[in-house]
Amino acid sequence: MMKWNLYSRGDKFFAIAVSVLIGMFTAATLYPFIYIAAVSFSSGFAAAAGKVVLTPIDATIEAYRFILSDPQFWVSYRNTFIYTIGGTLMSMAFIIPGAYALSRPQLKGRRFFNLFIAFTMWFNAGLIPFFLNMRDLNLLDSMFGIILAFAVNAFNIILLRNFFESIPRSFEEAARMDGANDFQVLWKVFVPLSKPAIATITLFCIVARWNGFFWAMVLLQSEEKIPLQVFLRHTIAKLSDTEEFAMNVLDAAYGPETVTGAIIVCSIIPVLIVYPFIQKYFEKGILLGGVKE
Numbered sequence: 001m002m003k004w005n006l007y008s009r010g011d012k013f014f015a016i017a018v019s020v021l022i023g024m025f026t027a028a029t030l031y032p033f034i035y036i037a038a039v040s041f042s043s044g045f046a047a048a049a050g051k052v053v054l055t056p057i058d059a060t061i062e063a064y065r066f067i068l069s070d071p072q073f074w075v076s077y078r079n080t081f082i083y084t085i086g087g088t089l090m091s092m093a094f095i096i097p098g099a100y101a102l103s104r105p106q107l108k109g110r111r112f113f114n115l116f117i118a119f120t121m122w123f124n125a126g127l128i129p130f131f132l133n134m135r136d137l138n139l140l141d142s143m144f145g146i147i148l149a150f151a152v153n154a155f156n157i158i159l160l161r162n163f164f165e166s167i168p169r170s171f172e173e174a175a176r177m178d179g180a181n182d183f184q185v186l187w188k189v190f191v192p193l194s195k196p197a198i199a200t201i202t203l204f205c206i207v208a209r210w211n212g213f214f215w216a217m218v219l220l221q222s223e224e225k226i227p228l229q230v231f232l233r234h235t236i237a238k239l240s241d242t243e244e245f246a247m248n249v250l251d252a253a254y255g256p257e258t259v260t261g262a263i264i265v266c267s268i269i270p271v272l273i274v275y276p277f278i279q280k281y282f283e284k285g286i287l288l289g290g291v292k293e
Contacts, residue, residue: 033268040064040261047257063258067235067266075224076231077266083146083216083227084209090151091205096198098152099160100186114161121154134219141221150215153208156201163197164190203275210271232263 038056039047046057067073101107102114125133139145167190175185191198213229220226226234236256 036261036264038261039257040265042258044255044258047261048255063262064266066259067262070235072223072231073228073263076226076228079143079225080210080227080229080267081270082143083212084206087147087150087209087212088202088205090147091153091156091209092198092202094152095156095160095201096191097186099157100164100182100190102157102161103164114158117154117157121158131218140219141225142219143225145219146212146216149219150208150212153204156204160194160197160201163194167193206274207271210267228263228267232260232267235263236260 034054035052038054039052040063041056041059041061042052043058043060043062046052051057102110102117104110107113124130134140134145134149137145139149171189171193172185175189180188211229212227213233216227217230217233220230223234236259
C-alpha cells in the first residue's frame, strides 16, 4: 500500500487502465472456451434456443455419450494424432536443417534462397494447381500425402533462421576447431542453444496440424482416413439431415450445437495438456527468433 502511494496520479491511472484492459482481454479470450464447454453439457433445447451463456442449462452428458459411442470418432481421433505427430516430426526434419543452411554466410546463393522462400509467404500457385499437383503425385486420399504436403512453412523457417543468426559465431568456430563438421555443429551446438525457438516452432506445427481441416476435407475421401475436424463437419451434416436428429431434438437429448461443443472440448484437451510444457519457451522463442541482430 505504501508503494502504491509513491506513484503519481498519472502512473496510478495508467496501471489501472492496463489492468482493466488485460482483464477484458483475458475475459474475451477465455469466454469462447467457457461457452463451448457450457453448451456441450446443456440440453439440445437450451443450446438451440440460445439460453446458454456461462453455465450449462438442463445439464446433461448425452452429447458426450453420442460422440464417444461412435467408433468413427475414435478412428478420427487416432488419425489426428498420426497427422499431428507425424507431420510435426517431418516439418521439424525439414525446418531445422533448412534454417541452419540459410543462416550460414558461406552458403552460395544465400540471398536468392532467402528471397525465394520469403516470396512464397505472399504468393503461391493457388488452390486448383495445388490440388492438381497432389493428384498427379498420386497423393489424393493418402495419409502420407497430408503429412508430406504441408511439411514446410516459410514463416517457421525464417523465424528459426533469425534465431540461428543471433547465436554468436564463436560457438561455431570453437566447434570447428575441435573438428566438428556441419552436421555436428548443427546438432551439438545450434540445436541445444535453440531450444526456445525450436519449442515455439514445434508448438506452431502442432497447432496447425491438429486444426488442419480444409485440405484434409478436399484430399481425403475415405472415412477411415479423415481427421477429427472433418469428422466434426460430417457429424453435424448427418445430425441436421436425418430423422435421428429430429427425434433427439424432440426429447431434448442433444442437438448439433451440443454435439459440436462436445467434439470441440474433446479435441482441445490434448493441446491444453501439451501447451503448459512448451509455454515457458514460447515467449522467449518469439522474441529471440523474431528479431535479427
